[in-house]
Every structure is written in structure tokens, then in C-alpha cells.
Amino acid sequence: MGLFDKIFGKKIEEQIEDNQTADIFKFDLADLDTVAEADSDLQADVLVSVATEIPVEEDQQPPITVVSEPFVDAAIDMPIEPVVIPIEGLPEATPESVPESAPEFAPESIPESIPESIPEVTTPVVEAPQEIEDKYEKSLKKTSKSFGARFNAFLSNFRSVDEAFFEELEDTLIMSDVGVDVATQLTDDLRHEVKLQNAKSKDDVKRVIIEKMVDNFGESGLETSLIIREPLTVMLFVGVNGVGKTTTIGKLANRFKNEGKKVLLAAADTFRAGATDQLVEWSRRSGVDIVVGKEKSDPASVVFDAVKRAQVEQFDVLLIDTAGRLQNKDNLMKELEKMGKIIKRELPDAPHETLLALDATTGQNAISQAKEFSKVTPLTGIVLTKLDGSAKGGIILTIQQILKIPVKLVGLGEGLTDLENFDEALFVKGLFQDLL
Numbered sequence: 269m270g271l272f273d274k275i276f277g278k279k280i281e282e283q284i285e286d287n288q289t290a291d292i293f294k295f296d297l298a299d300l301d302t303v304a305e306a307d308s309d310l311q312a313d314v315l316v317s318v319a320t321e322i323p324v325e326e327d328q329q330p331p332i333t334v335v336s337e338p339f340v341d342a343a344i345d346m347p348i349e350p351v352v353i354p355i356e357g358l359p360e361a362t363p364e365s366v367p368e369s370a371p372e373f374a375p376e377s378i379p380e381s382i383p384e385s386i387p388e389v390t391t392p393v394v395e396a397p398q399e400i401e402d403k404y405e406k407s408l409k410k411t412s413k414s415f416g417a418r419f420n421a422f423l424s425n426f427r428s429v430d431e432a433f434f435e436e437l438e439d440t441l442i443m444s445d446v447g448v449d450v451a452t453q454l455t456d457d458l459r460h461e462v463k464l465q466n467a468k469s470k471d472d473v474k475r476v477i478i479e480k481m482v483d484n485f486g487e488s489g490l491e492t493s494l495i496i497r498e499p500l501t502v503m504l505f506v507g508v509n510g511v512g513k514t515t516t517i518g519k520l521a522n523r524f525k526n527e528g529k530k531v532l533l534a535a536a537d538t539f540r541a542g543a544t545d546q547l548v549e550w551s552r553r554s555g556v557d558i559v560v561g562k563e564k565s566d567p568a569s570v571v572f573d574a575v576k577r578a579q580v581e582q583f584d585v586l587l588i589d590t591a592g593r594l595q596n597k598d599n600l601m602k603e604l605e606k607m608g609k610i611i612k613r614e615l616p617d618a619p620h621e622t623l624l625a626l627d628a629t630t631g632q633n634a635i636s637q638a639k640e641f642s643k644v645t646p647l648t649g650i651v652l653t654k655l656d657g658s659a660k661g662g663i664i665l666t667i668q669q670i671l672k673i674p675v676k677l678v679g680l681g682e683g684l685t686d687l688e689n690f691d692e693a694l695f696v697k698g699l700f701q702d703l704l
């Protein structure tokens with residue numbers, strides 16, 4: 269049984285007839301339903317994502333002293349010295365306040381008052397399946413509307429299923445961010461399928477199109493669950509600026525914390541001023557510990573400190589934020605290789621996940637980023653962020669089909685709990701809600 273049958277029920281029950289000619293598929297579309305007007309907002313499409321600093325009330329910030337533990341390694345040759353990182357707006361740490369080794373995770377280091385807007389921090393949250401389904405449906409509304417509007421408009425223009433129909437269908441698929449290769453393949457498949465199923469009415473054709481898209485998707489066979497390993501799971505996050513890496517790490521930290529796991533963050537994006545502060549803020553929100561380095565210091569040293577600390581203090585999960593400077597691929601590659609080497613020296617099977625964050629609002633651009641990043645480092649999965657603000661969620665179909673990299677997590681909002689495991693069935697249901 270294909271994914272479509274599992275989600276939407278039985279396929280069209282038409283006799284499969286052999287030796288059918290194209291003429292048989294001529295049908296009258298005069299009785300088409302009134303087509304909903306395409307949402308002009310959705311046509312405008314691209315939403316511009318702006319990386320913003322997380323607003324924090326000054327009086328809610330306890331003093332933070334963050335120490336990067338020194339290490340000596342002739343092989344890697346990184347001159348590291350203990351550093352005290354003054355977080356903007358906080359009292360500067362004095363050398364005396366710097367402990368010799370990385371500080372023990374102390375509950376006191378978590379701010380006493382968590383901002384009111386994030387009550388989930390201390391309460392384990394288990395979401396009901398219906399809640400998750402509703403979130404998917406809501407987040408995919410824009411994509412589904414634009415998908416639905418395009419398809420309904422397209423179908424209303426045709427009186428018969430002939431070659432022109434399939435050519436127009438291919439264009440519609442491309443415009444729906446499915447990607448050229450996938451659109452061509454799908455159209456070929458659909459030519460065959462429509463014929464095979466002897467689809468005669470508008471609804472039949474529509475159903476066959478969706479059915480084929482869904483089944484293709486379901487056949488990807490990609491493992492979408494996150495890899496979790498005992499005693500320590502290491503996850504590396506990569507992606508260009510502003511796509512939502514830091515936010516995803518914050519949300520994931522909160523989720524693992526609520527599951528009772530001991531979580532450590534590593535701010536290995538030492539390149540961009542402010543990136544560390546942002547991650548520090550997320551660590552506060554989620555109530556988890558963090559290792560940071562000096563601005564412009566070697567990110568590999570932060571990773572080294574974090575791995576050591578995670579092992580010594582028996583953390584369950586280490587989430588590493590990196591700088592995604594795709595503009596300088598050689599540097600990025602070297603940087604990621606070096607981090608990988610350091611991690612592997614301590615944990616040969618780590619990093620267990622190298623997750624690429626992609627912004628769903630950027631459509632096909634996200635695909636190019638995925639292609640570029642997979643040249644730089646092997647990727648185990650994708651986090652598709654901002655699905656809630658995108659009308660281009662259809663790119664998931666392309667990502668899985670073309671890149672063969674599983675989407676593992678989806679960002680469905682800016683809140684602490686707006687991150688979900690990728691669920692093919694819920695995604696597909698949400699995607700086609702306006703078409704069926």
C-alpha cells in the first residue's frame with residue numbers, strides 16, 4: 269500500500285484498461301467547481317527572513333562567566349588559553365572568577381526567573397498527536413493554499429487531458445517549487461498513470477496527480493528519525509546565516525531537557541559577533557549549559573572543550589552551533605573537518621548527526637544550499653525551518669527526491685516548542701488540504 273492509500277484511503281476504483289488511446293482520456297471539464305482565487309499574498313511569495321537578536325529583559329540576566337578550557341594538542345596545533353567572555357550588558361568577569369577547569373553544571377546558573385512567555389521550560393511537555401497534527405496543518409496552510417490555488421486554476425483551464433495538458437501540468441509543478449527534474453519525472457509518471465487509471469473527471473485527474481506525488485514521496489525510504497546514541501549523542505548544526513540554526517538548537521535543547529536528558533550546547537560560531545550571545549540566551553531559556561569561546565577564536569577549540577566537558581560531566585546530548593560561511597567553501601570545509609577530527613578522536617562514531625538547516629521560505633535556493641553544503645561535509649539530515657511562514661513547503665518533496673537526504677525536523681514557528689519531527693503523513697496531509 270502506498271503512502272497515499274495510508275493517508276487518504278483507497279485509490280480511484282477504475283478498471284485498468286489495456287490498449288487505451290489518448291482519446292479515451294478526453295473529458296468534459298465544463299462542470300468544474302468555481303476555482304478559488306489565488307491568494308495574492310501567496311503569489312508575492314518570498315518572505316525575507318531577518319536574523320534578529322532575541323529580546324531579553326536586562327534585569328533577568330544573571331552574571332555569566334563562560335570559560336573555554338585550555339588544551340594542548342600538538343597534532344591539531346591550536347593555541348588556546350582560558351578566556352572569559354563578557355556577555356553584552358552583563359558585568360565583565362575578572363580573571364579571579366575564571367575557574368581552572370570548565371565549571372560544573374550548576375542549577376544556580378539558570379536564571380531564577382524565566383520570562384513569562386516561555387512557561388514550558390520547567391514543565392515536561394508531551395504533545396498530544398492531535399496537537400502536532402494541528403500544528404502541521406496550520407503551518408502548511410500557506411503552502412497548501414498556493415499549491416491548491418495553482419492546481420485548481422490549472423485544471424479549470426482544460427477541457428481534455430491531452431499533450432498540452434501535461435505540458436501545462438509540468439509548468440505548474442515547477443512553479444510550485446517542486447523543481448525541474450522532479451516536475452519532468454512526475455509528469456512522465458502521470459501521463460502513464462492517468463492513462464492506466466482511465467481518469468475521466470476533474471476529480472479523478474486531480475486525485476491521480478496527488479496520489480502519484482504522495483506515493484513517490486513515500487517511496488523515498490529515507491530514515492527520518494534522529495539518531496540517538498548512548499552515552500553521548502553529538503549533533504553538529506550547519507547552514508548559512510539566518511536560516512534558523514540557533515533557534516533550532518534552542519528548541520531541540522528544550523525538548524531533550526524535557527525528556528530528562530542532560531544537554532550541553534557549544535557555541536562554535538565564533539565568527540559572527542552576536543551569534544554566541546544568541547545561543548547563550550537560548551541556553552537560558554531551555555535551562556541547559558553551554559560552552560563558548562572568544563570571538564574569532566578557533567571554533568574547533570570550543571568543540572574540544574565541549575566534547576571533553578560532555579564526557580567528564582556525563583551529558584547525554586551535545587548540540588554544536590557552527591558558522592555557515594558558504595562564501596568561503598575551503599575555509600568552511602577545513603573548519604568542519606577539524607571539528608570532525610576533534611570529535612572523532614574522543615567519540616569515533618560521532619558526530620551522530622550533521623544537520624543542515626534550510627529556510628523553507630527561500631524555495632529553490634534552499635536546494636542549492638543543500639547541494640553546496642553536501643559538497644563541503646557529509647550531511648545526515650535536514651532541518652527545514654520557517655515552514656509556518658512559507659508558501660514553498662513543497663520543496664521538501666524535491667529535497668528528499670533529488671538530494672536523497674532525509675528531512676528530520678521541521679520548524680513550525682519561533683516559540684520554544686515549535687519544532688517537530690518530520691512526519692511524512694502529516695506533511696502530505698497538510699500540503700494537500702486545500703486540494704482534496
Ligand SMILES: Nc1nc2c(ncn2[C@@H]2O[C@H](COP(=O)(O)OP(=O)(O)OP(=O)(O)O)[C@@H](O)[C@H]2O)c(=O)[nH]1
Nearest residue numbers: 319320509510511512513514515654679680681682
Ligand atoms: N517563523 C519562524 N521563524 C523562525 C523559525 N526558526 C527560526 N526562525 C527565525 O529566524 C530568524 C533567524 O534564526 P536564527 O536561529 O538566528 O538563525 P541562524 O541560522 O542561527 O543565524 P546566524 O546565527 O546568523 O547564523 C530568527 O528571527 C528566528 O526567530 C521557524 O521555524 N519559524
